[in-house]
Amino acid sequence: MIVPFQHLLILASIIFFLGLMAVLVRRNLIMILIGVEIMLNAAGLVLVGASAFWQQLDGQVMVIFLMALTSAEVSISLAMVVYLNRRKKTIDVRAFDELRG
Amino acid sequence: MATWIFYILGAVAVVATAMAVTRRNPVHSVIYLVNSFFALALIFYLLGAPLVAAWEVIIYAGAIMVLFLFIIMMLELSPGEEADRQGPGPLQWLPVLLLGGALLGCTLLLLQLDPAGSQELPNWYASPRDFGYALFHEYALAVEIVSFQLLFAAVGAFYVGRPASRKERSGGER
Structure with missing residues (x-):
C-alpha cells in the first residue's frame, strides 16, 4: 500500500463533508439519516486508516463498535420516522419544526 | 498497482456519495450509497482489514441499507412526496456549499500542515x-x-x- 496517510484523510474528509451537506440541505427525513450514515462511514475510514498507519488493531475493533452503534441508531431513528409519518402523514422536516410536536 | 486501485476506488466512493446526496428519489440515493459502501469495503481490504471489509458489506450494504429500503416502501408516500417536490433550490444550496467548502478547505489545510501525514502507509495485514x-x-x-x-x-x-x-x-x- 504505497499511499500517503494524508490522501486517506483527504478522501475521508471529502466524504464526511458530503454527508454533512446532505444533513444540512435535504428536507426529507430519510435523506438526513442517509447523510448521518455517510458521515459515520467516513469516520470508520479514518479509523481503519489509523489502524494501518500505527499497525495496531484498536482502530479496526473501534470500527466494529461503530457499526453496532450505527445499527442501533438506525433502528431507533427509522422507527421514529415511521411514528412521525403515522402522526402527520409526511416526512418533510418542515412539518416538525414546532415544540408541540 | 495498489496505489492506482486506491485512487480509483476513492474516486468511485466520492462520486457515488455525491450522487447519493443529490438524488431526489430516496431509493436511488440508497442504491448509490450501496455502491459507495462497496468501494469503501474494497479500500478497507487494501488497508489490511479483510474482516472489517466483509462486515462493511454484510452490515452496512446488506442490513442497514435494506432496512432503509424497507422503511421507504413501508411509508407508502404519495408519489409527489417521495421526491421533495421541487427539491432544495439554490437559496438552500448556496450557504451550505459556502460553509461546507470553508470547513473542508480548513480541514485540508490542517492536513497539509501536519508533517506526519505525508508518511506512507505501511504494508500491513491483520x-x-x-x-x-x-x-x-x-x-x-x-x-x-x-x-x-x-x-x-x-x-x-x-x-x-x-x-x-x-x-x-x-x-x-x-
Whole structure:
C-alpha cells in the first residue's frame, strides 16, 4: 500500500463533508439519516486508516463498535420516522419544526 | 498497482456519495450509497482489514441499507412526496456549499500542515484470527456493553413503532 496517510484523510474528509451537506440541505427525513450514515462511514475510514498507519488493531475493533452503534441508531431513528409519518402523514422536516410536536 | 486501485476506488466512493446526496428519489440515493459502501469495503481490504471489509458489506450494504429500503416502501408516500417536490433550490444550496467548502478547505489545510501525514502507509495485514483475539480478549467488556446497547435499541424501536393505542387513535390528530 504505497499511499500517503494524508490522501486517506483527504478522501475521508471529502466524504464526511458530503454527508454533512446532505444533513444540512435535504428536507426529507430519510435523506438526513442517509447523510448521518455517510458521515459515520467516513469516520470508520479514518479509523481503519489509523489502524494501518500505527499497525495496531484498536482502530479496526473501534470500527466494529461503530457499526453496532450505527445499527442501533438506525433502528431507533427509522422507527421514529415511521411514528412521525403515522402522526402527520409526511416526512418533510418542515412539518416538525414546532415544540408541540 | 495498489496505489492506482486506491485512487480509483476513492474516486468511485466520492462520486457515488455525491450522487447519493443529490438524488431526489430516496431509493436511488440508497442504491448509490450501496455502491459507495462497496468501494469503501474494497479500500478497507487494501488497508489490511479483510474482516472489517466483509462486515462493511454484510452490515452496512446488506442490513442497514435494506432496512432503509424497507422503511421507504413501508411509508407508502404519495408519489409527489417521495421526491421533495421541487427539491432544495439554490437559496438552500448556496450557504451550505459556502460553509461546507470553508470547513473542508480548513480541514485540508490542517492536513497539509501536519508533517506526519505525508508518511506512507505501511504494508500491513491483520488476519481475522488476530482481530478476533483482540476483540474478544482485550475488548471483551466493551463487546458485552455493545450487545446491551443493541438490546436497548431493539426494545426502543419496538416501543416507538408500536401500533397506536385506541385512546390515541380517537383523540389524536388522525
